[in-house]
Amino acid sequence: MRKRIILTACCISVLLVGLDVTAVNLALPSMAKELHVAINGMQWVVASYTLVGAGLLLAAGTVGDRLGYRRALCVGVGVFIVASALCATASTHQLLIVFRVLQAVGASLIVPMGMSVIAHVFPGRDERPHAMGMFTAAYALGMALGPVAGGALVDSVGWRSIFLINVPIGIVVLVLTARYTPEFRSTRFRHLDLVGQLLVIAFLGPLVYAIIEAPQLGWTSVPVQLCVGAAIAAFVALLVYERRCHEPLIDLRYFRSVPFSCAVSIGFICFAAFSGVLFLSTLYLQYARGFSALTAGIWMLPLAVMAGVCGPLSGRLTSRHGTRPSFLLAGAVTATGGLLFALADAENHDVLLLVGYALFGANIGLSNTPTTMTVVAGMPRDRAGVASALLLTFRRVGFTLGVAVMGTLLAAGGWHTTEPAPVFIDAARAGWWAVACCGVMVLLLGVLATCKWARDSAEHTAVVLEESSGRHDRSTA
Template sequence: MQESIRRRKTLVLAICCMSLLLVSLDVTALNVALPSMRREFGASVAGMQWTIDAYTLVLASLLILAGSTADRIGRRRVFTAGLVLFTAGSLLCSLAPGLGWLVGFRAVQAVGGSMLNPVAMSIITNTFTEPRERARAIGAWSAVAGLSMAAGPLIGGLLVDSVGWRAVFWVNLPVGLAALGLTRRYVPESRAERPRRPDPVGQLLVIAALGGVTYAIIEAPAAGADSPAVLGCACLAAASLAALVPYELRRADPLIDPRFFRSAPFSGATVIAVCAFAALSGFLFLNTLYLQEVRGLDALGAGLWMLPMAALAFLCAPLSGRLVAARGPRLPLLLAGTAMAASGLLFAAFSAEASNPLLFTGYALFGLGFGLVNAPITNTAVSGMPRSQAGVAAAIASTSRQTGGTLGVAVIGAVLAAGTAGGGGAPVLDGGAEFVAAARPAWWIITACGALVLTVGAATSGRWARGTAVRTARRLERACADPSPAGVPPQA
């Protein structure tokens, strides 16, 4: 009996990891394909940013809604719908006749993707209930993210060089269909005992805030920071964010529950996720362009150069999960922040692009740091939360990751575009010295992101921080047992 239960849990974990592989592989493989897409469509720096950010922006905007909806109507049902929509969106992306169509189809893909990762994490949390068992499962989950970094550039490079960039999306079709069949057979249905009510106003405010700030950052180098469209979007984002916080505080069932952030580890995990994934997306964006546009490598050659980063991320992810299970999140967070900051510093202060040994070291350090950071983020986000709120807690962590990815591409791309002679509307740089000079401020931003992972990780993983997590968990358990009536703000 116990063996049967263990086997079924392993199958459920494998299915959830397949969904993560789908979403993560798509991002890492697509980065290698960016120069080929640019040449076919005649795209600018901003156009390439939108092929990435159209996906991450929609994903970040809808993750919390997907998590709460899954808690309410059934996690397997939402997970299945996500697999269908993501697979269909991948097919549409492979057929896109132009850049605008590709950006639109990427958004369709993201709607499906928003139903996968947070719901899969909720399924894992409800399947693996013992803390050490859950930490090991999350370590395996994080290892898949590392695997996508290892396999993505290589698979993307092989496909781009042999078939073309459209083949990057074809990979999702057999994996998506296999995951769909296995989900219908092996994943049990589950719901929250007291699901949260929909919050359409909060959802619209989140979309307006993220969309407005992303558009303003990406388009500012080409249109000018004082253009009406850029200023209007910036003001929309600021107003939406200013309205979101007081509005959510008044709701009994907010889209983003402010009570979660009374836990210092949860708040720290949110900030760390934004910083780590902003650094990752900016790192991949810069290096893909440098290796192919400046060094003149083909897509496969670029993928091979990034292999040290990907391999270390893959190897360190399960190690990080075991460290979290045995000693807590503090050590992997400190190591991760140090390695990521050191990697960024090699490029920012020592022009690592100009030296093959330094370039290799920079890639290896970043892979080490990113491999260690994912497991403590996920474990901290869901640990201590009531199981009925697992979907929402996991969705907030996933939203933080995707928000970081969106802002990383937007900010790093805008800094790079502003450093070129032609701005955001010009083709990517052709001169190595010009690229290094234009990218240096971007590398300082990536260094700062690593430093924030280190300092926030240290501040939110000590005894005081753990005390806030225990008190928050007790309040949430009481709130779940005796929920406030609709429209009445929850009490501390």
């Protein structure tokens, strides 16, 4: 009974995190109207949450090692609750972005600490996969239900209710976690790679700023050029420093494994496509077609349904036939969905519009399980958590850049919130071509990740990492 309570608390906490990733999309037009925000301002409301969360995920494990996993989870939930309440009171979009950043700090602790708690509470070989599956399914369900839940809350209570609802539910999770979860600590403390963490932030922050602000300021403007230069410099410095660091934030040797590199790339691409679809669809349904937030959420319901249906199907398919079929199907449905909008103007045909949304939901459901299994498979046991954190980070970065790039393409196409649907369809065409290209890349990476050369590279990388772990243990003994 106690284990079930702990699992339920962890699943609810991560479901809230997933909801806040996507539910806010349906509230963007209402926020823009009340807070007087342009498209680039709306992009920052979404991007600030996912960007900061991605930047801090890798360091969260170190915090858990020091504080203990239960205490770190409680801190994360507590920060998330306070930040959600502050978001609901924001009077300007600048304040809302600041509070979203604080909310992301809490969320960056919730996901990895929840996984760590579950791994310790369910140590059995049979029970742990089921518990982990429930946990990851809760996160995916939260993301998939976000548009529908967000639309219902915006229309019935207002956009601030999206954040307020986190408070009572979060308090229940906090009480259950503090009362029923025992404390767990790592037997091996990792040092916080502060330089690596700062370089990650120095790379992602300017990069996203340049992409979002370039349509307004121009790609040749001094601020955008400085940000692009700073992002490139930070990325190069990160690669150089992490190679020399004794306990790096990002162990670059992981990427010698071709399946690992392909899997994190697929996670990045699928979430970039998914976030771009959410952003474009929210603006189209509410601005171009004049739907209410609830009606827009109902139209996007196929996203949630297919994500929920295809998740378990992908798990069974992967266990029986390996990861390649799921990868190929994920790429195929994404490419097909993008082409429906780019070539067939699915926005003008209601049936095609719903089919397109169903395909994009299937993308998330089909890709989650094989990417997670590929990233963890072949890794030494003490490296699996870090490998999973890298996948989560790549997914978050993909989600952030997807919103940034789609907003940039839409603005470059000449669409403004006052323009009618035909103008939006023409302006969004480049974005839908980008989604189709994402599907093609997933297809190619799926084939590459499962070839013999890739499997050989994974085995070699696992041996290198095992030897490295053994040397480290002997040196610290």
